[in-house]
Amino acid sequence: xxxxxxxxxxKDFIIERLKVKNFEAEEIISKILLLDSSRRxxxxxxxxxxxxxxxxxxxxxTLMKEGKETEAKAAKERTYKLKEDIKSLSDKLIPxxxxxxxxxxxxxxxxxxxxxxxxxxDDNVKVREGGKIPLIPDTALPHWDLIKxxxxxxxxxxxxxxxxxxxxxxxxxxxxERALISFFLDEGEKAGYTEVLPPIMVxxxxxxxxxxxxxxxxxxxxATLDNFYLIPTAEVPVTNIYRDVxxxxxxxxxxxxxxxxxxRREAGSWGAHVRGxxxxxxxxxxxxxxxxxxxxxxxSLDEMVSHVEGLVKxxxxxxxxMRLCGGDMSFTSSLTYDFEVWSAAQKRWLxxxxxxxxxxxxxxxxxCRFKDKGDKQTRLAHTLNGSALALPRIVAAIxxxxxxxxxxxxxxxxxxxxxxVLIN
RNA sequence: GGAGAGAUGGCAGAGUGGUCGAAUGCGGCGGUCUCGAAAACCGUUGUCCCGCAAUCGCGGGACCGGGGGUUCGAAUCCCCCUCUCUCCGCCA
Numbered sequence: 001x002x003x004x005x006x007x008x009x010x011k012d013f014i015i016e017r018l019k020v021k022n023f024e025a026e027e028i029i030s031k032i033l034l035l036d037s038s039r040r041x042x043x044x045x046x047x048x049x050x051x052x053x054x055x056x057x058x059x060x061x062t063l064m065k066e067g068k069e070t071e072a073k074a075a076k077e078r079t080y081k082l083k084e085d086i087k088s089l090s091d092k093l094i095p096x097x098x099x100x101x102x103x104x105x106x107x108x109x110x111x112x113x114x115x116x117x118x119x120x121x122d123d124n125v126k127v128r129e130g131g132k133i134p135l136i137p138d139t140a141l142p143h144w145d146l147i148k149x150x151x152x153x154x155x156x157x158x159x160x161x162x163x164x165x166x167x168x169x170x171x172x173x174x175x176x177e178r179a180l181i182s183f184f185l186d187e188g189e190k191a192g193y194t195e196v197l198p199p200i201m202v203x204x205x206x207x208x209x210x211x212x213x214x215x216x217x218x219x220x221x222x223a224t225l226d227n228f229y230l231i232p233t234a235e236v237p238v239t240n241i242y243r244d245v246x247x248x249x250x251x252x253x254x255x256x257x258x259x260x261x262x263x264r265r266e267a268g269s270w271g272a273h274v275r276g277x278x279x280x281x282x283x284x285x286x287x288x289x290x291x292x293x294x295x296x297x298x299x300s301l302d303e304m305v306s307h308v309e310g311l312v313k314x315x316x317x318x319x320x321x322m323r324l325c326g327g328d329m330s331f332t333s334s335l336t337y338d339f340e341v342w343s344a345a346q347k348r349w350l351x352x353x354x355x356x357x358x359x360x361x362x363x364x365x366x367x368c369r370f371k372d373k374g375d376k377q378t379r380l381a382h383t384l385n386g387s388a389l390a391l392p393r394i395v396a397a398i399x400x401x402x403x404x405x406x407x408x409x410x411x412x413x414x415x416x417x418x419x420x421v422l423i424n
Numbered sequence: 425g426g427a428g429a430g431a432u433g434g435c436a437g438a439g440u441g442g443u444c445g446a447a448u449g450c451g452g453c454g455g456u457c458u459c460g461a462a463a464a465c466c467g468u469u470g471u472c473c474c475g476c477a478a479u480c481g482c483g484g485g486a487c488c489g490g491g492g493g494u495u496c497g498a499a500u501c502c503c504c505c506u507c508u509c510u511c512c513g514c515c516a
Contacts, residue, residue: 043474047485054485059499061442072496081498246471369471373453378471
């Protein structure tokens with residue numbers, strides 16, 4: 001949510017910037033400014049009347065104490081009309097405030113100045129690439145065949161238990177999954193992130209705080225009886241830890257890492273390239289989250305990108321880093337880098353991480369603020385997060401890229417965690 | 425699930441209709457003292473909105489779990505909701 005101050009002060013700038021995200025803001029902004037000025041007008045008037053009423057009430061109190069009942073009664077008479085006026089005016093305030101808020105939350109976050117305009121994945125900019133694309137024979141199998149061959153992930157079993165997109169990991173497959181989670185968490189801890197293990201269901205307030213609600217509720221599983229949502233990412237519970245919190249400027253950046261299962265309904269997004277592990281309703285992910293000082297949040301973003309890059313390097317996966325164009329970026333993001341790894345049998349790049357700076361956009365919804373030492377004023381913090389990493393596509397790439405005649409070679413860094421070197 | 429108790433500032437904890445945004449203690453911040461520190465003493469100490477100054481600031485309004493109500497006036501009285509604790513039941 002953009003702040004009303006920014007909208008008041010930089011209307012034209014916002015309209016221009018949002019064009020990068022292919023968003024026409026002019027109409028909404030003029031509505032907002034209209035509602036805002038009427039809100040302030042009503043506010044000022046009611047405040048003045050309320051002040052007057054408060055004064056009279058105090059007066060009545062004093063008069064009563066002094067036993068001047070007639071005068072007290074006269075003063076009471078004066079309050080009746082005033083009370084009525086305050087009531088009718090403040091009744092007008094509520095719908096104006098609601099309308100204002102409903103308009104403001106429709107505005108997406110402003111893209112960072114480095115973001116290119118564009119409409120889709122083709123307009124994303126390659127920032128860096130690394131690793132070597134493995135040469136595998138034409139007889140190499142895609143991961144959905146490999147998992148059957150070695151009996152390590154069972155989609156049919158998942159269908160029996162739940163439905164499509166809820167695979168069962170078995171034997172060395174389960175072990176590999178657990179190894180990756182532990183590896184990612186340990187790497188995060190080494191980099192100074194504090195681990196948290198949050199609830200995987202959240203309430204409505206949390207869904208609103210990070211921007212999933214009200215618009216994207218169709219993407220989350222909803223436990224209607226208790227009105228809880230299954231999290232689509234650990235970003236939601238972990239960032240919401242800092243909802244309604246005023247942090248000490250010295251404590252920034254706050255760095256958390258969390259493993260959680262993630263749940264996505266993926267309504268309407270099933271198509272050609274989503275076989276096997278490419279898209280699931282439930283999957284495992286390790287997420288890094290930061291609350292940063294606004295003056296240093298892009299340094300934080302760079303550090304997070306380096307961290308994720310370190311992970312794919314250690315796993316010896318060929319990767320590339322993309323800076324998303326305006327049209328491909330999320331509603332809430334200012335700047336996003338996507339990590340993609342090469343999946344040798346599918347001959348495709350698979351997105352495995354998305355690292356974003358949301359600047360103050362989420363923080364404004366969350367009321368996540370901080371105060372610098374000596375300052376009287378609180379300021380909105382910046383929030384950031386990134387996958388480090390999402391498991392299924394990493395598993396897909398490892399399986400496909402590392403397949404050999406004798407089995408699938410486990411990346412060296414994972415062997416201490418798996419206890420085996422070969423899936424066969 | 426049943427019965428009862430409760431929710432107050434960073435924390436602990438007073439306050440049951442009128443200068444209460446809220447006593448007191450702890451903590452935090454600033455100072456005195458000290459070579460320095462501790463102790464002691466003094467001072468200070470929330471958030472949001474509106475208006476004016478447009479930097480320090482000044483004035484007004486709101487906030488004592490959340491929402492409604494009674495009243496000239498509510499932390500205090502009434503209603504609803506949420507959450508917490510204790511006991512019983514159940515249970516990993």
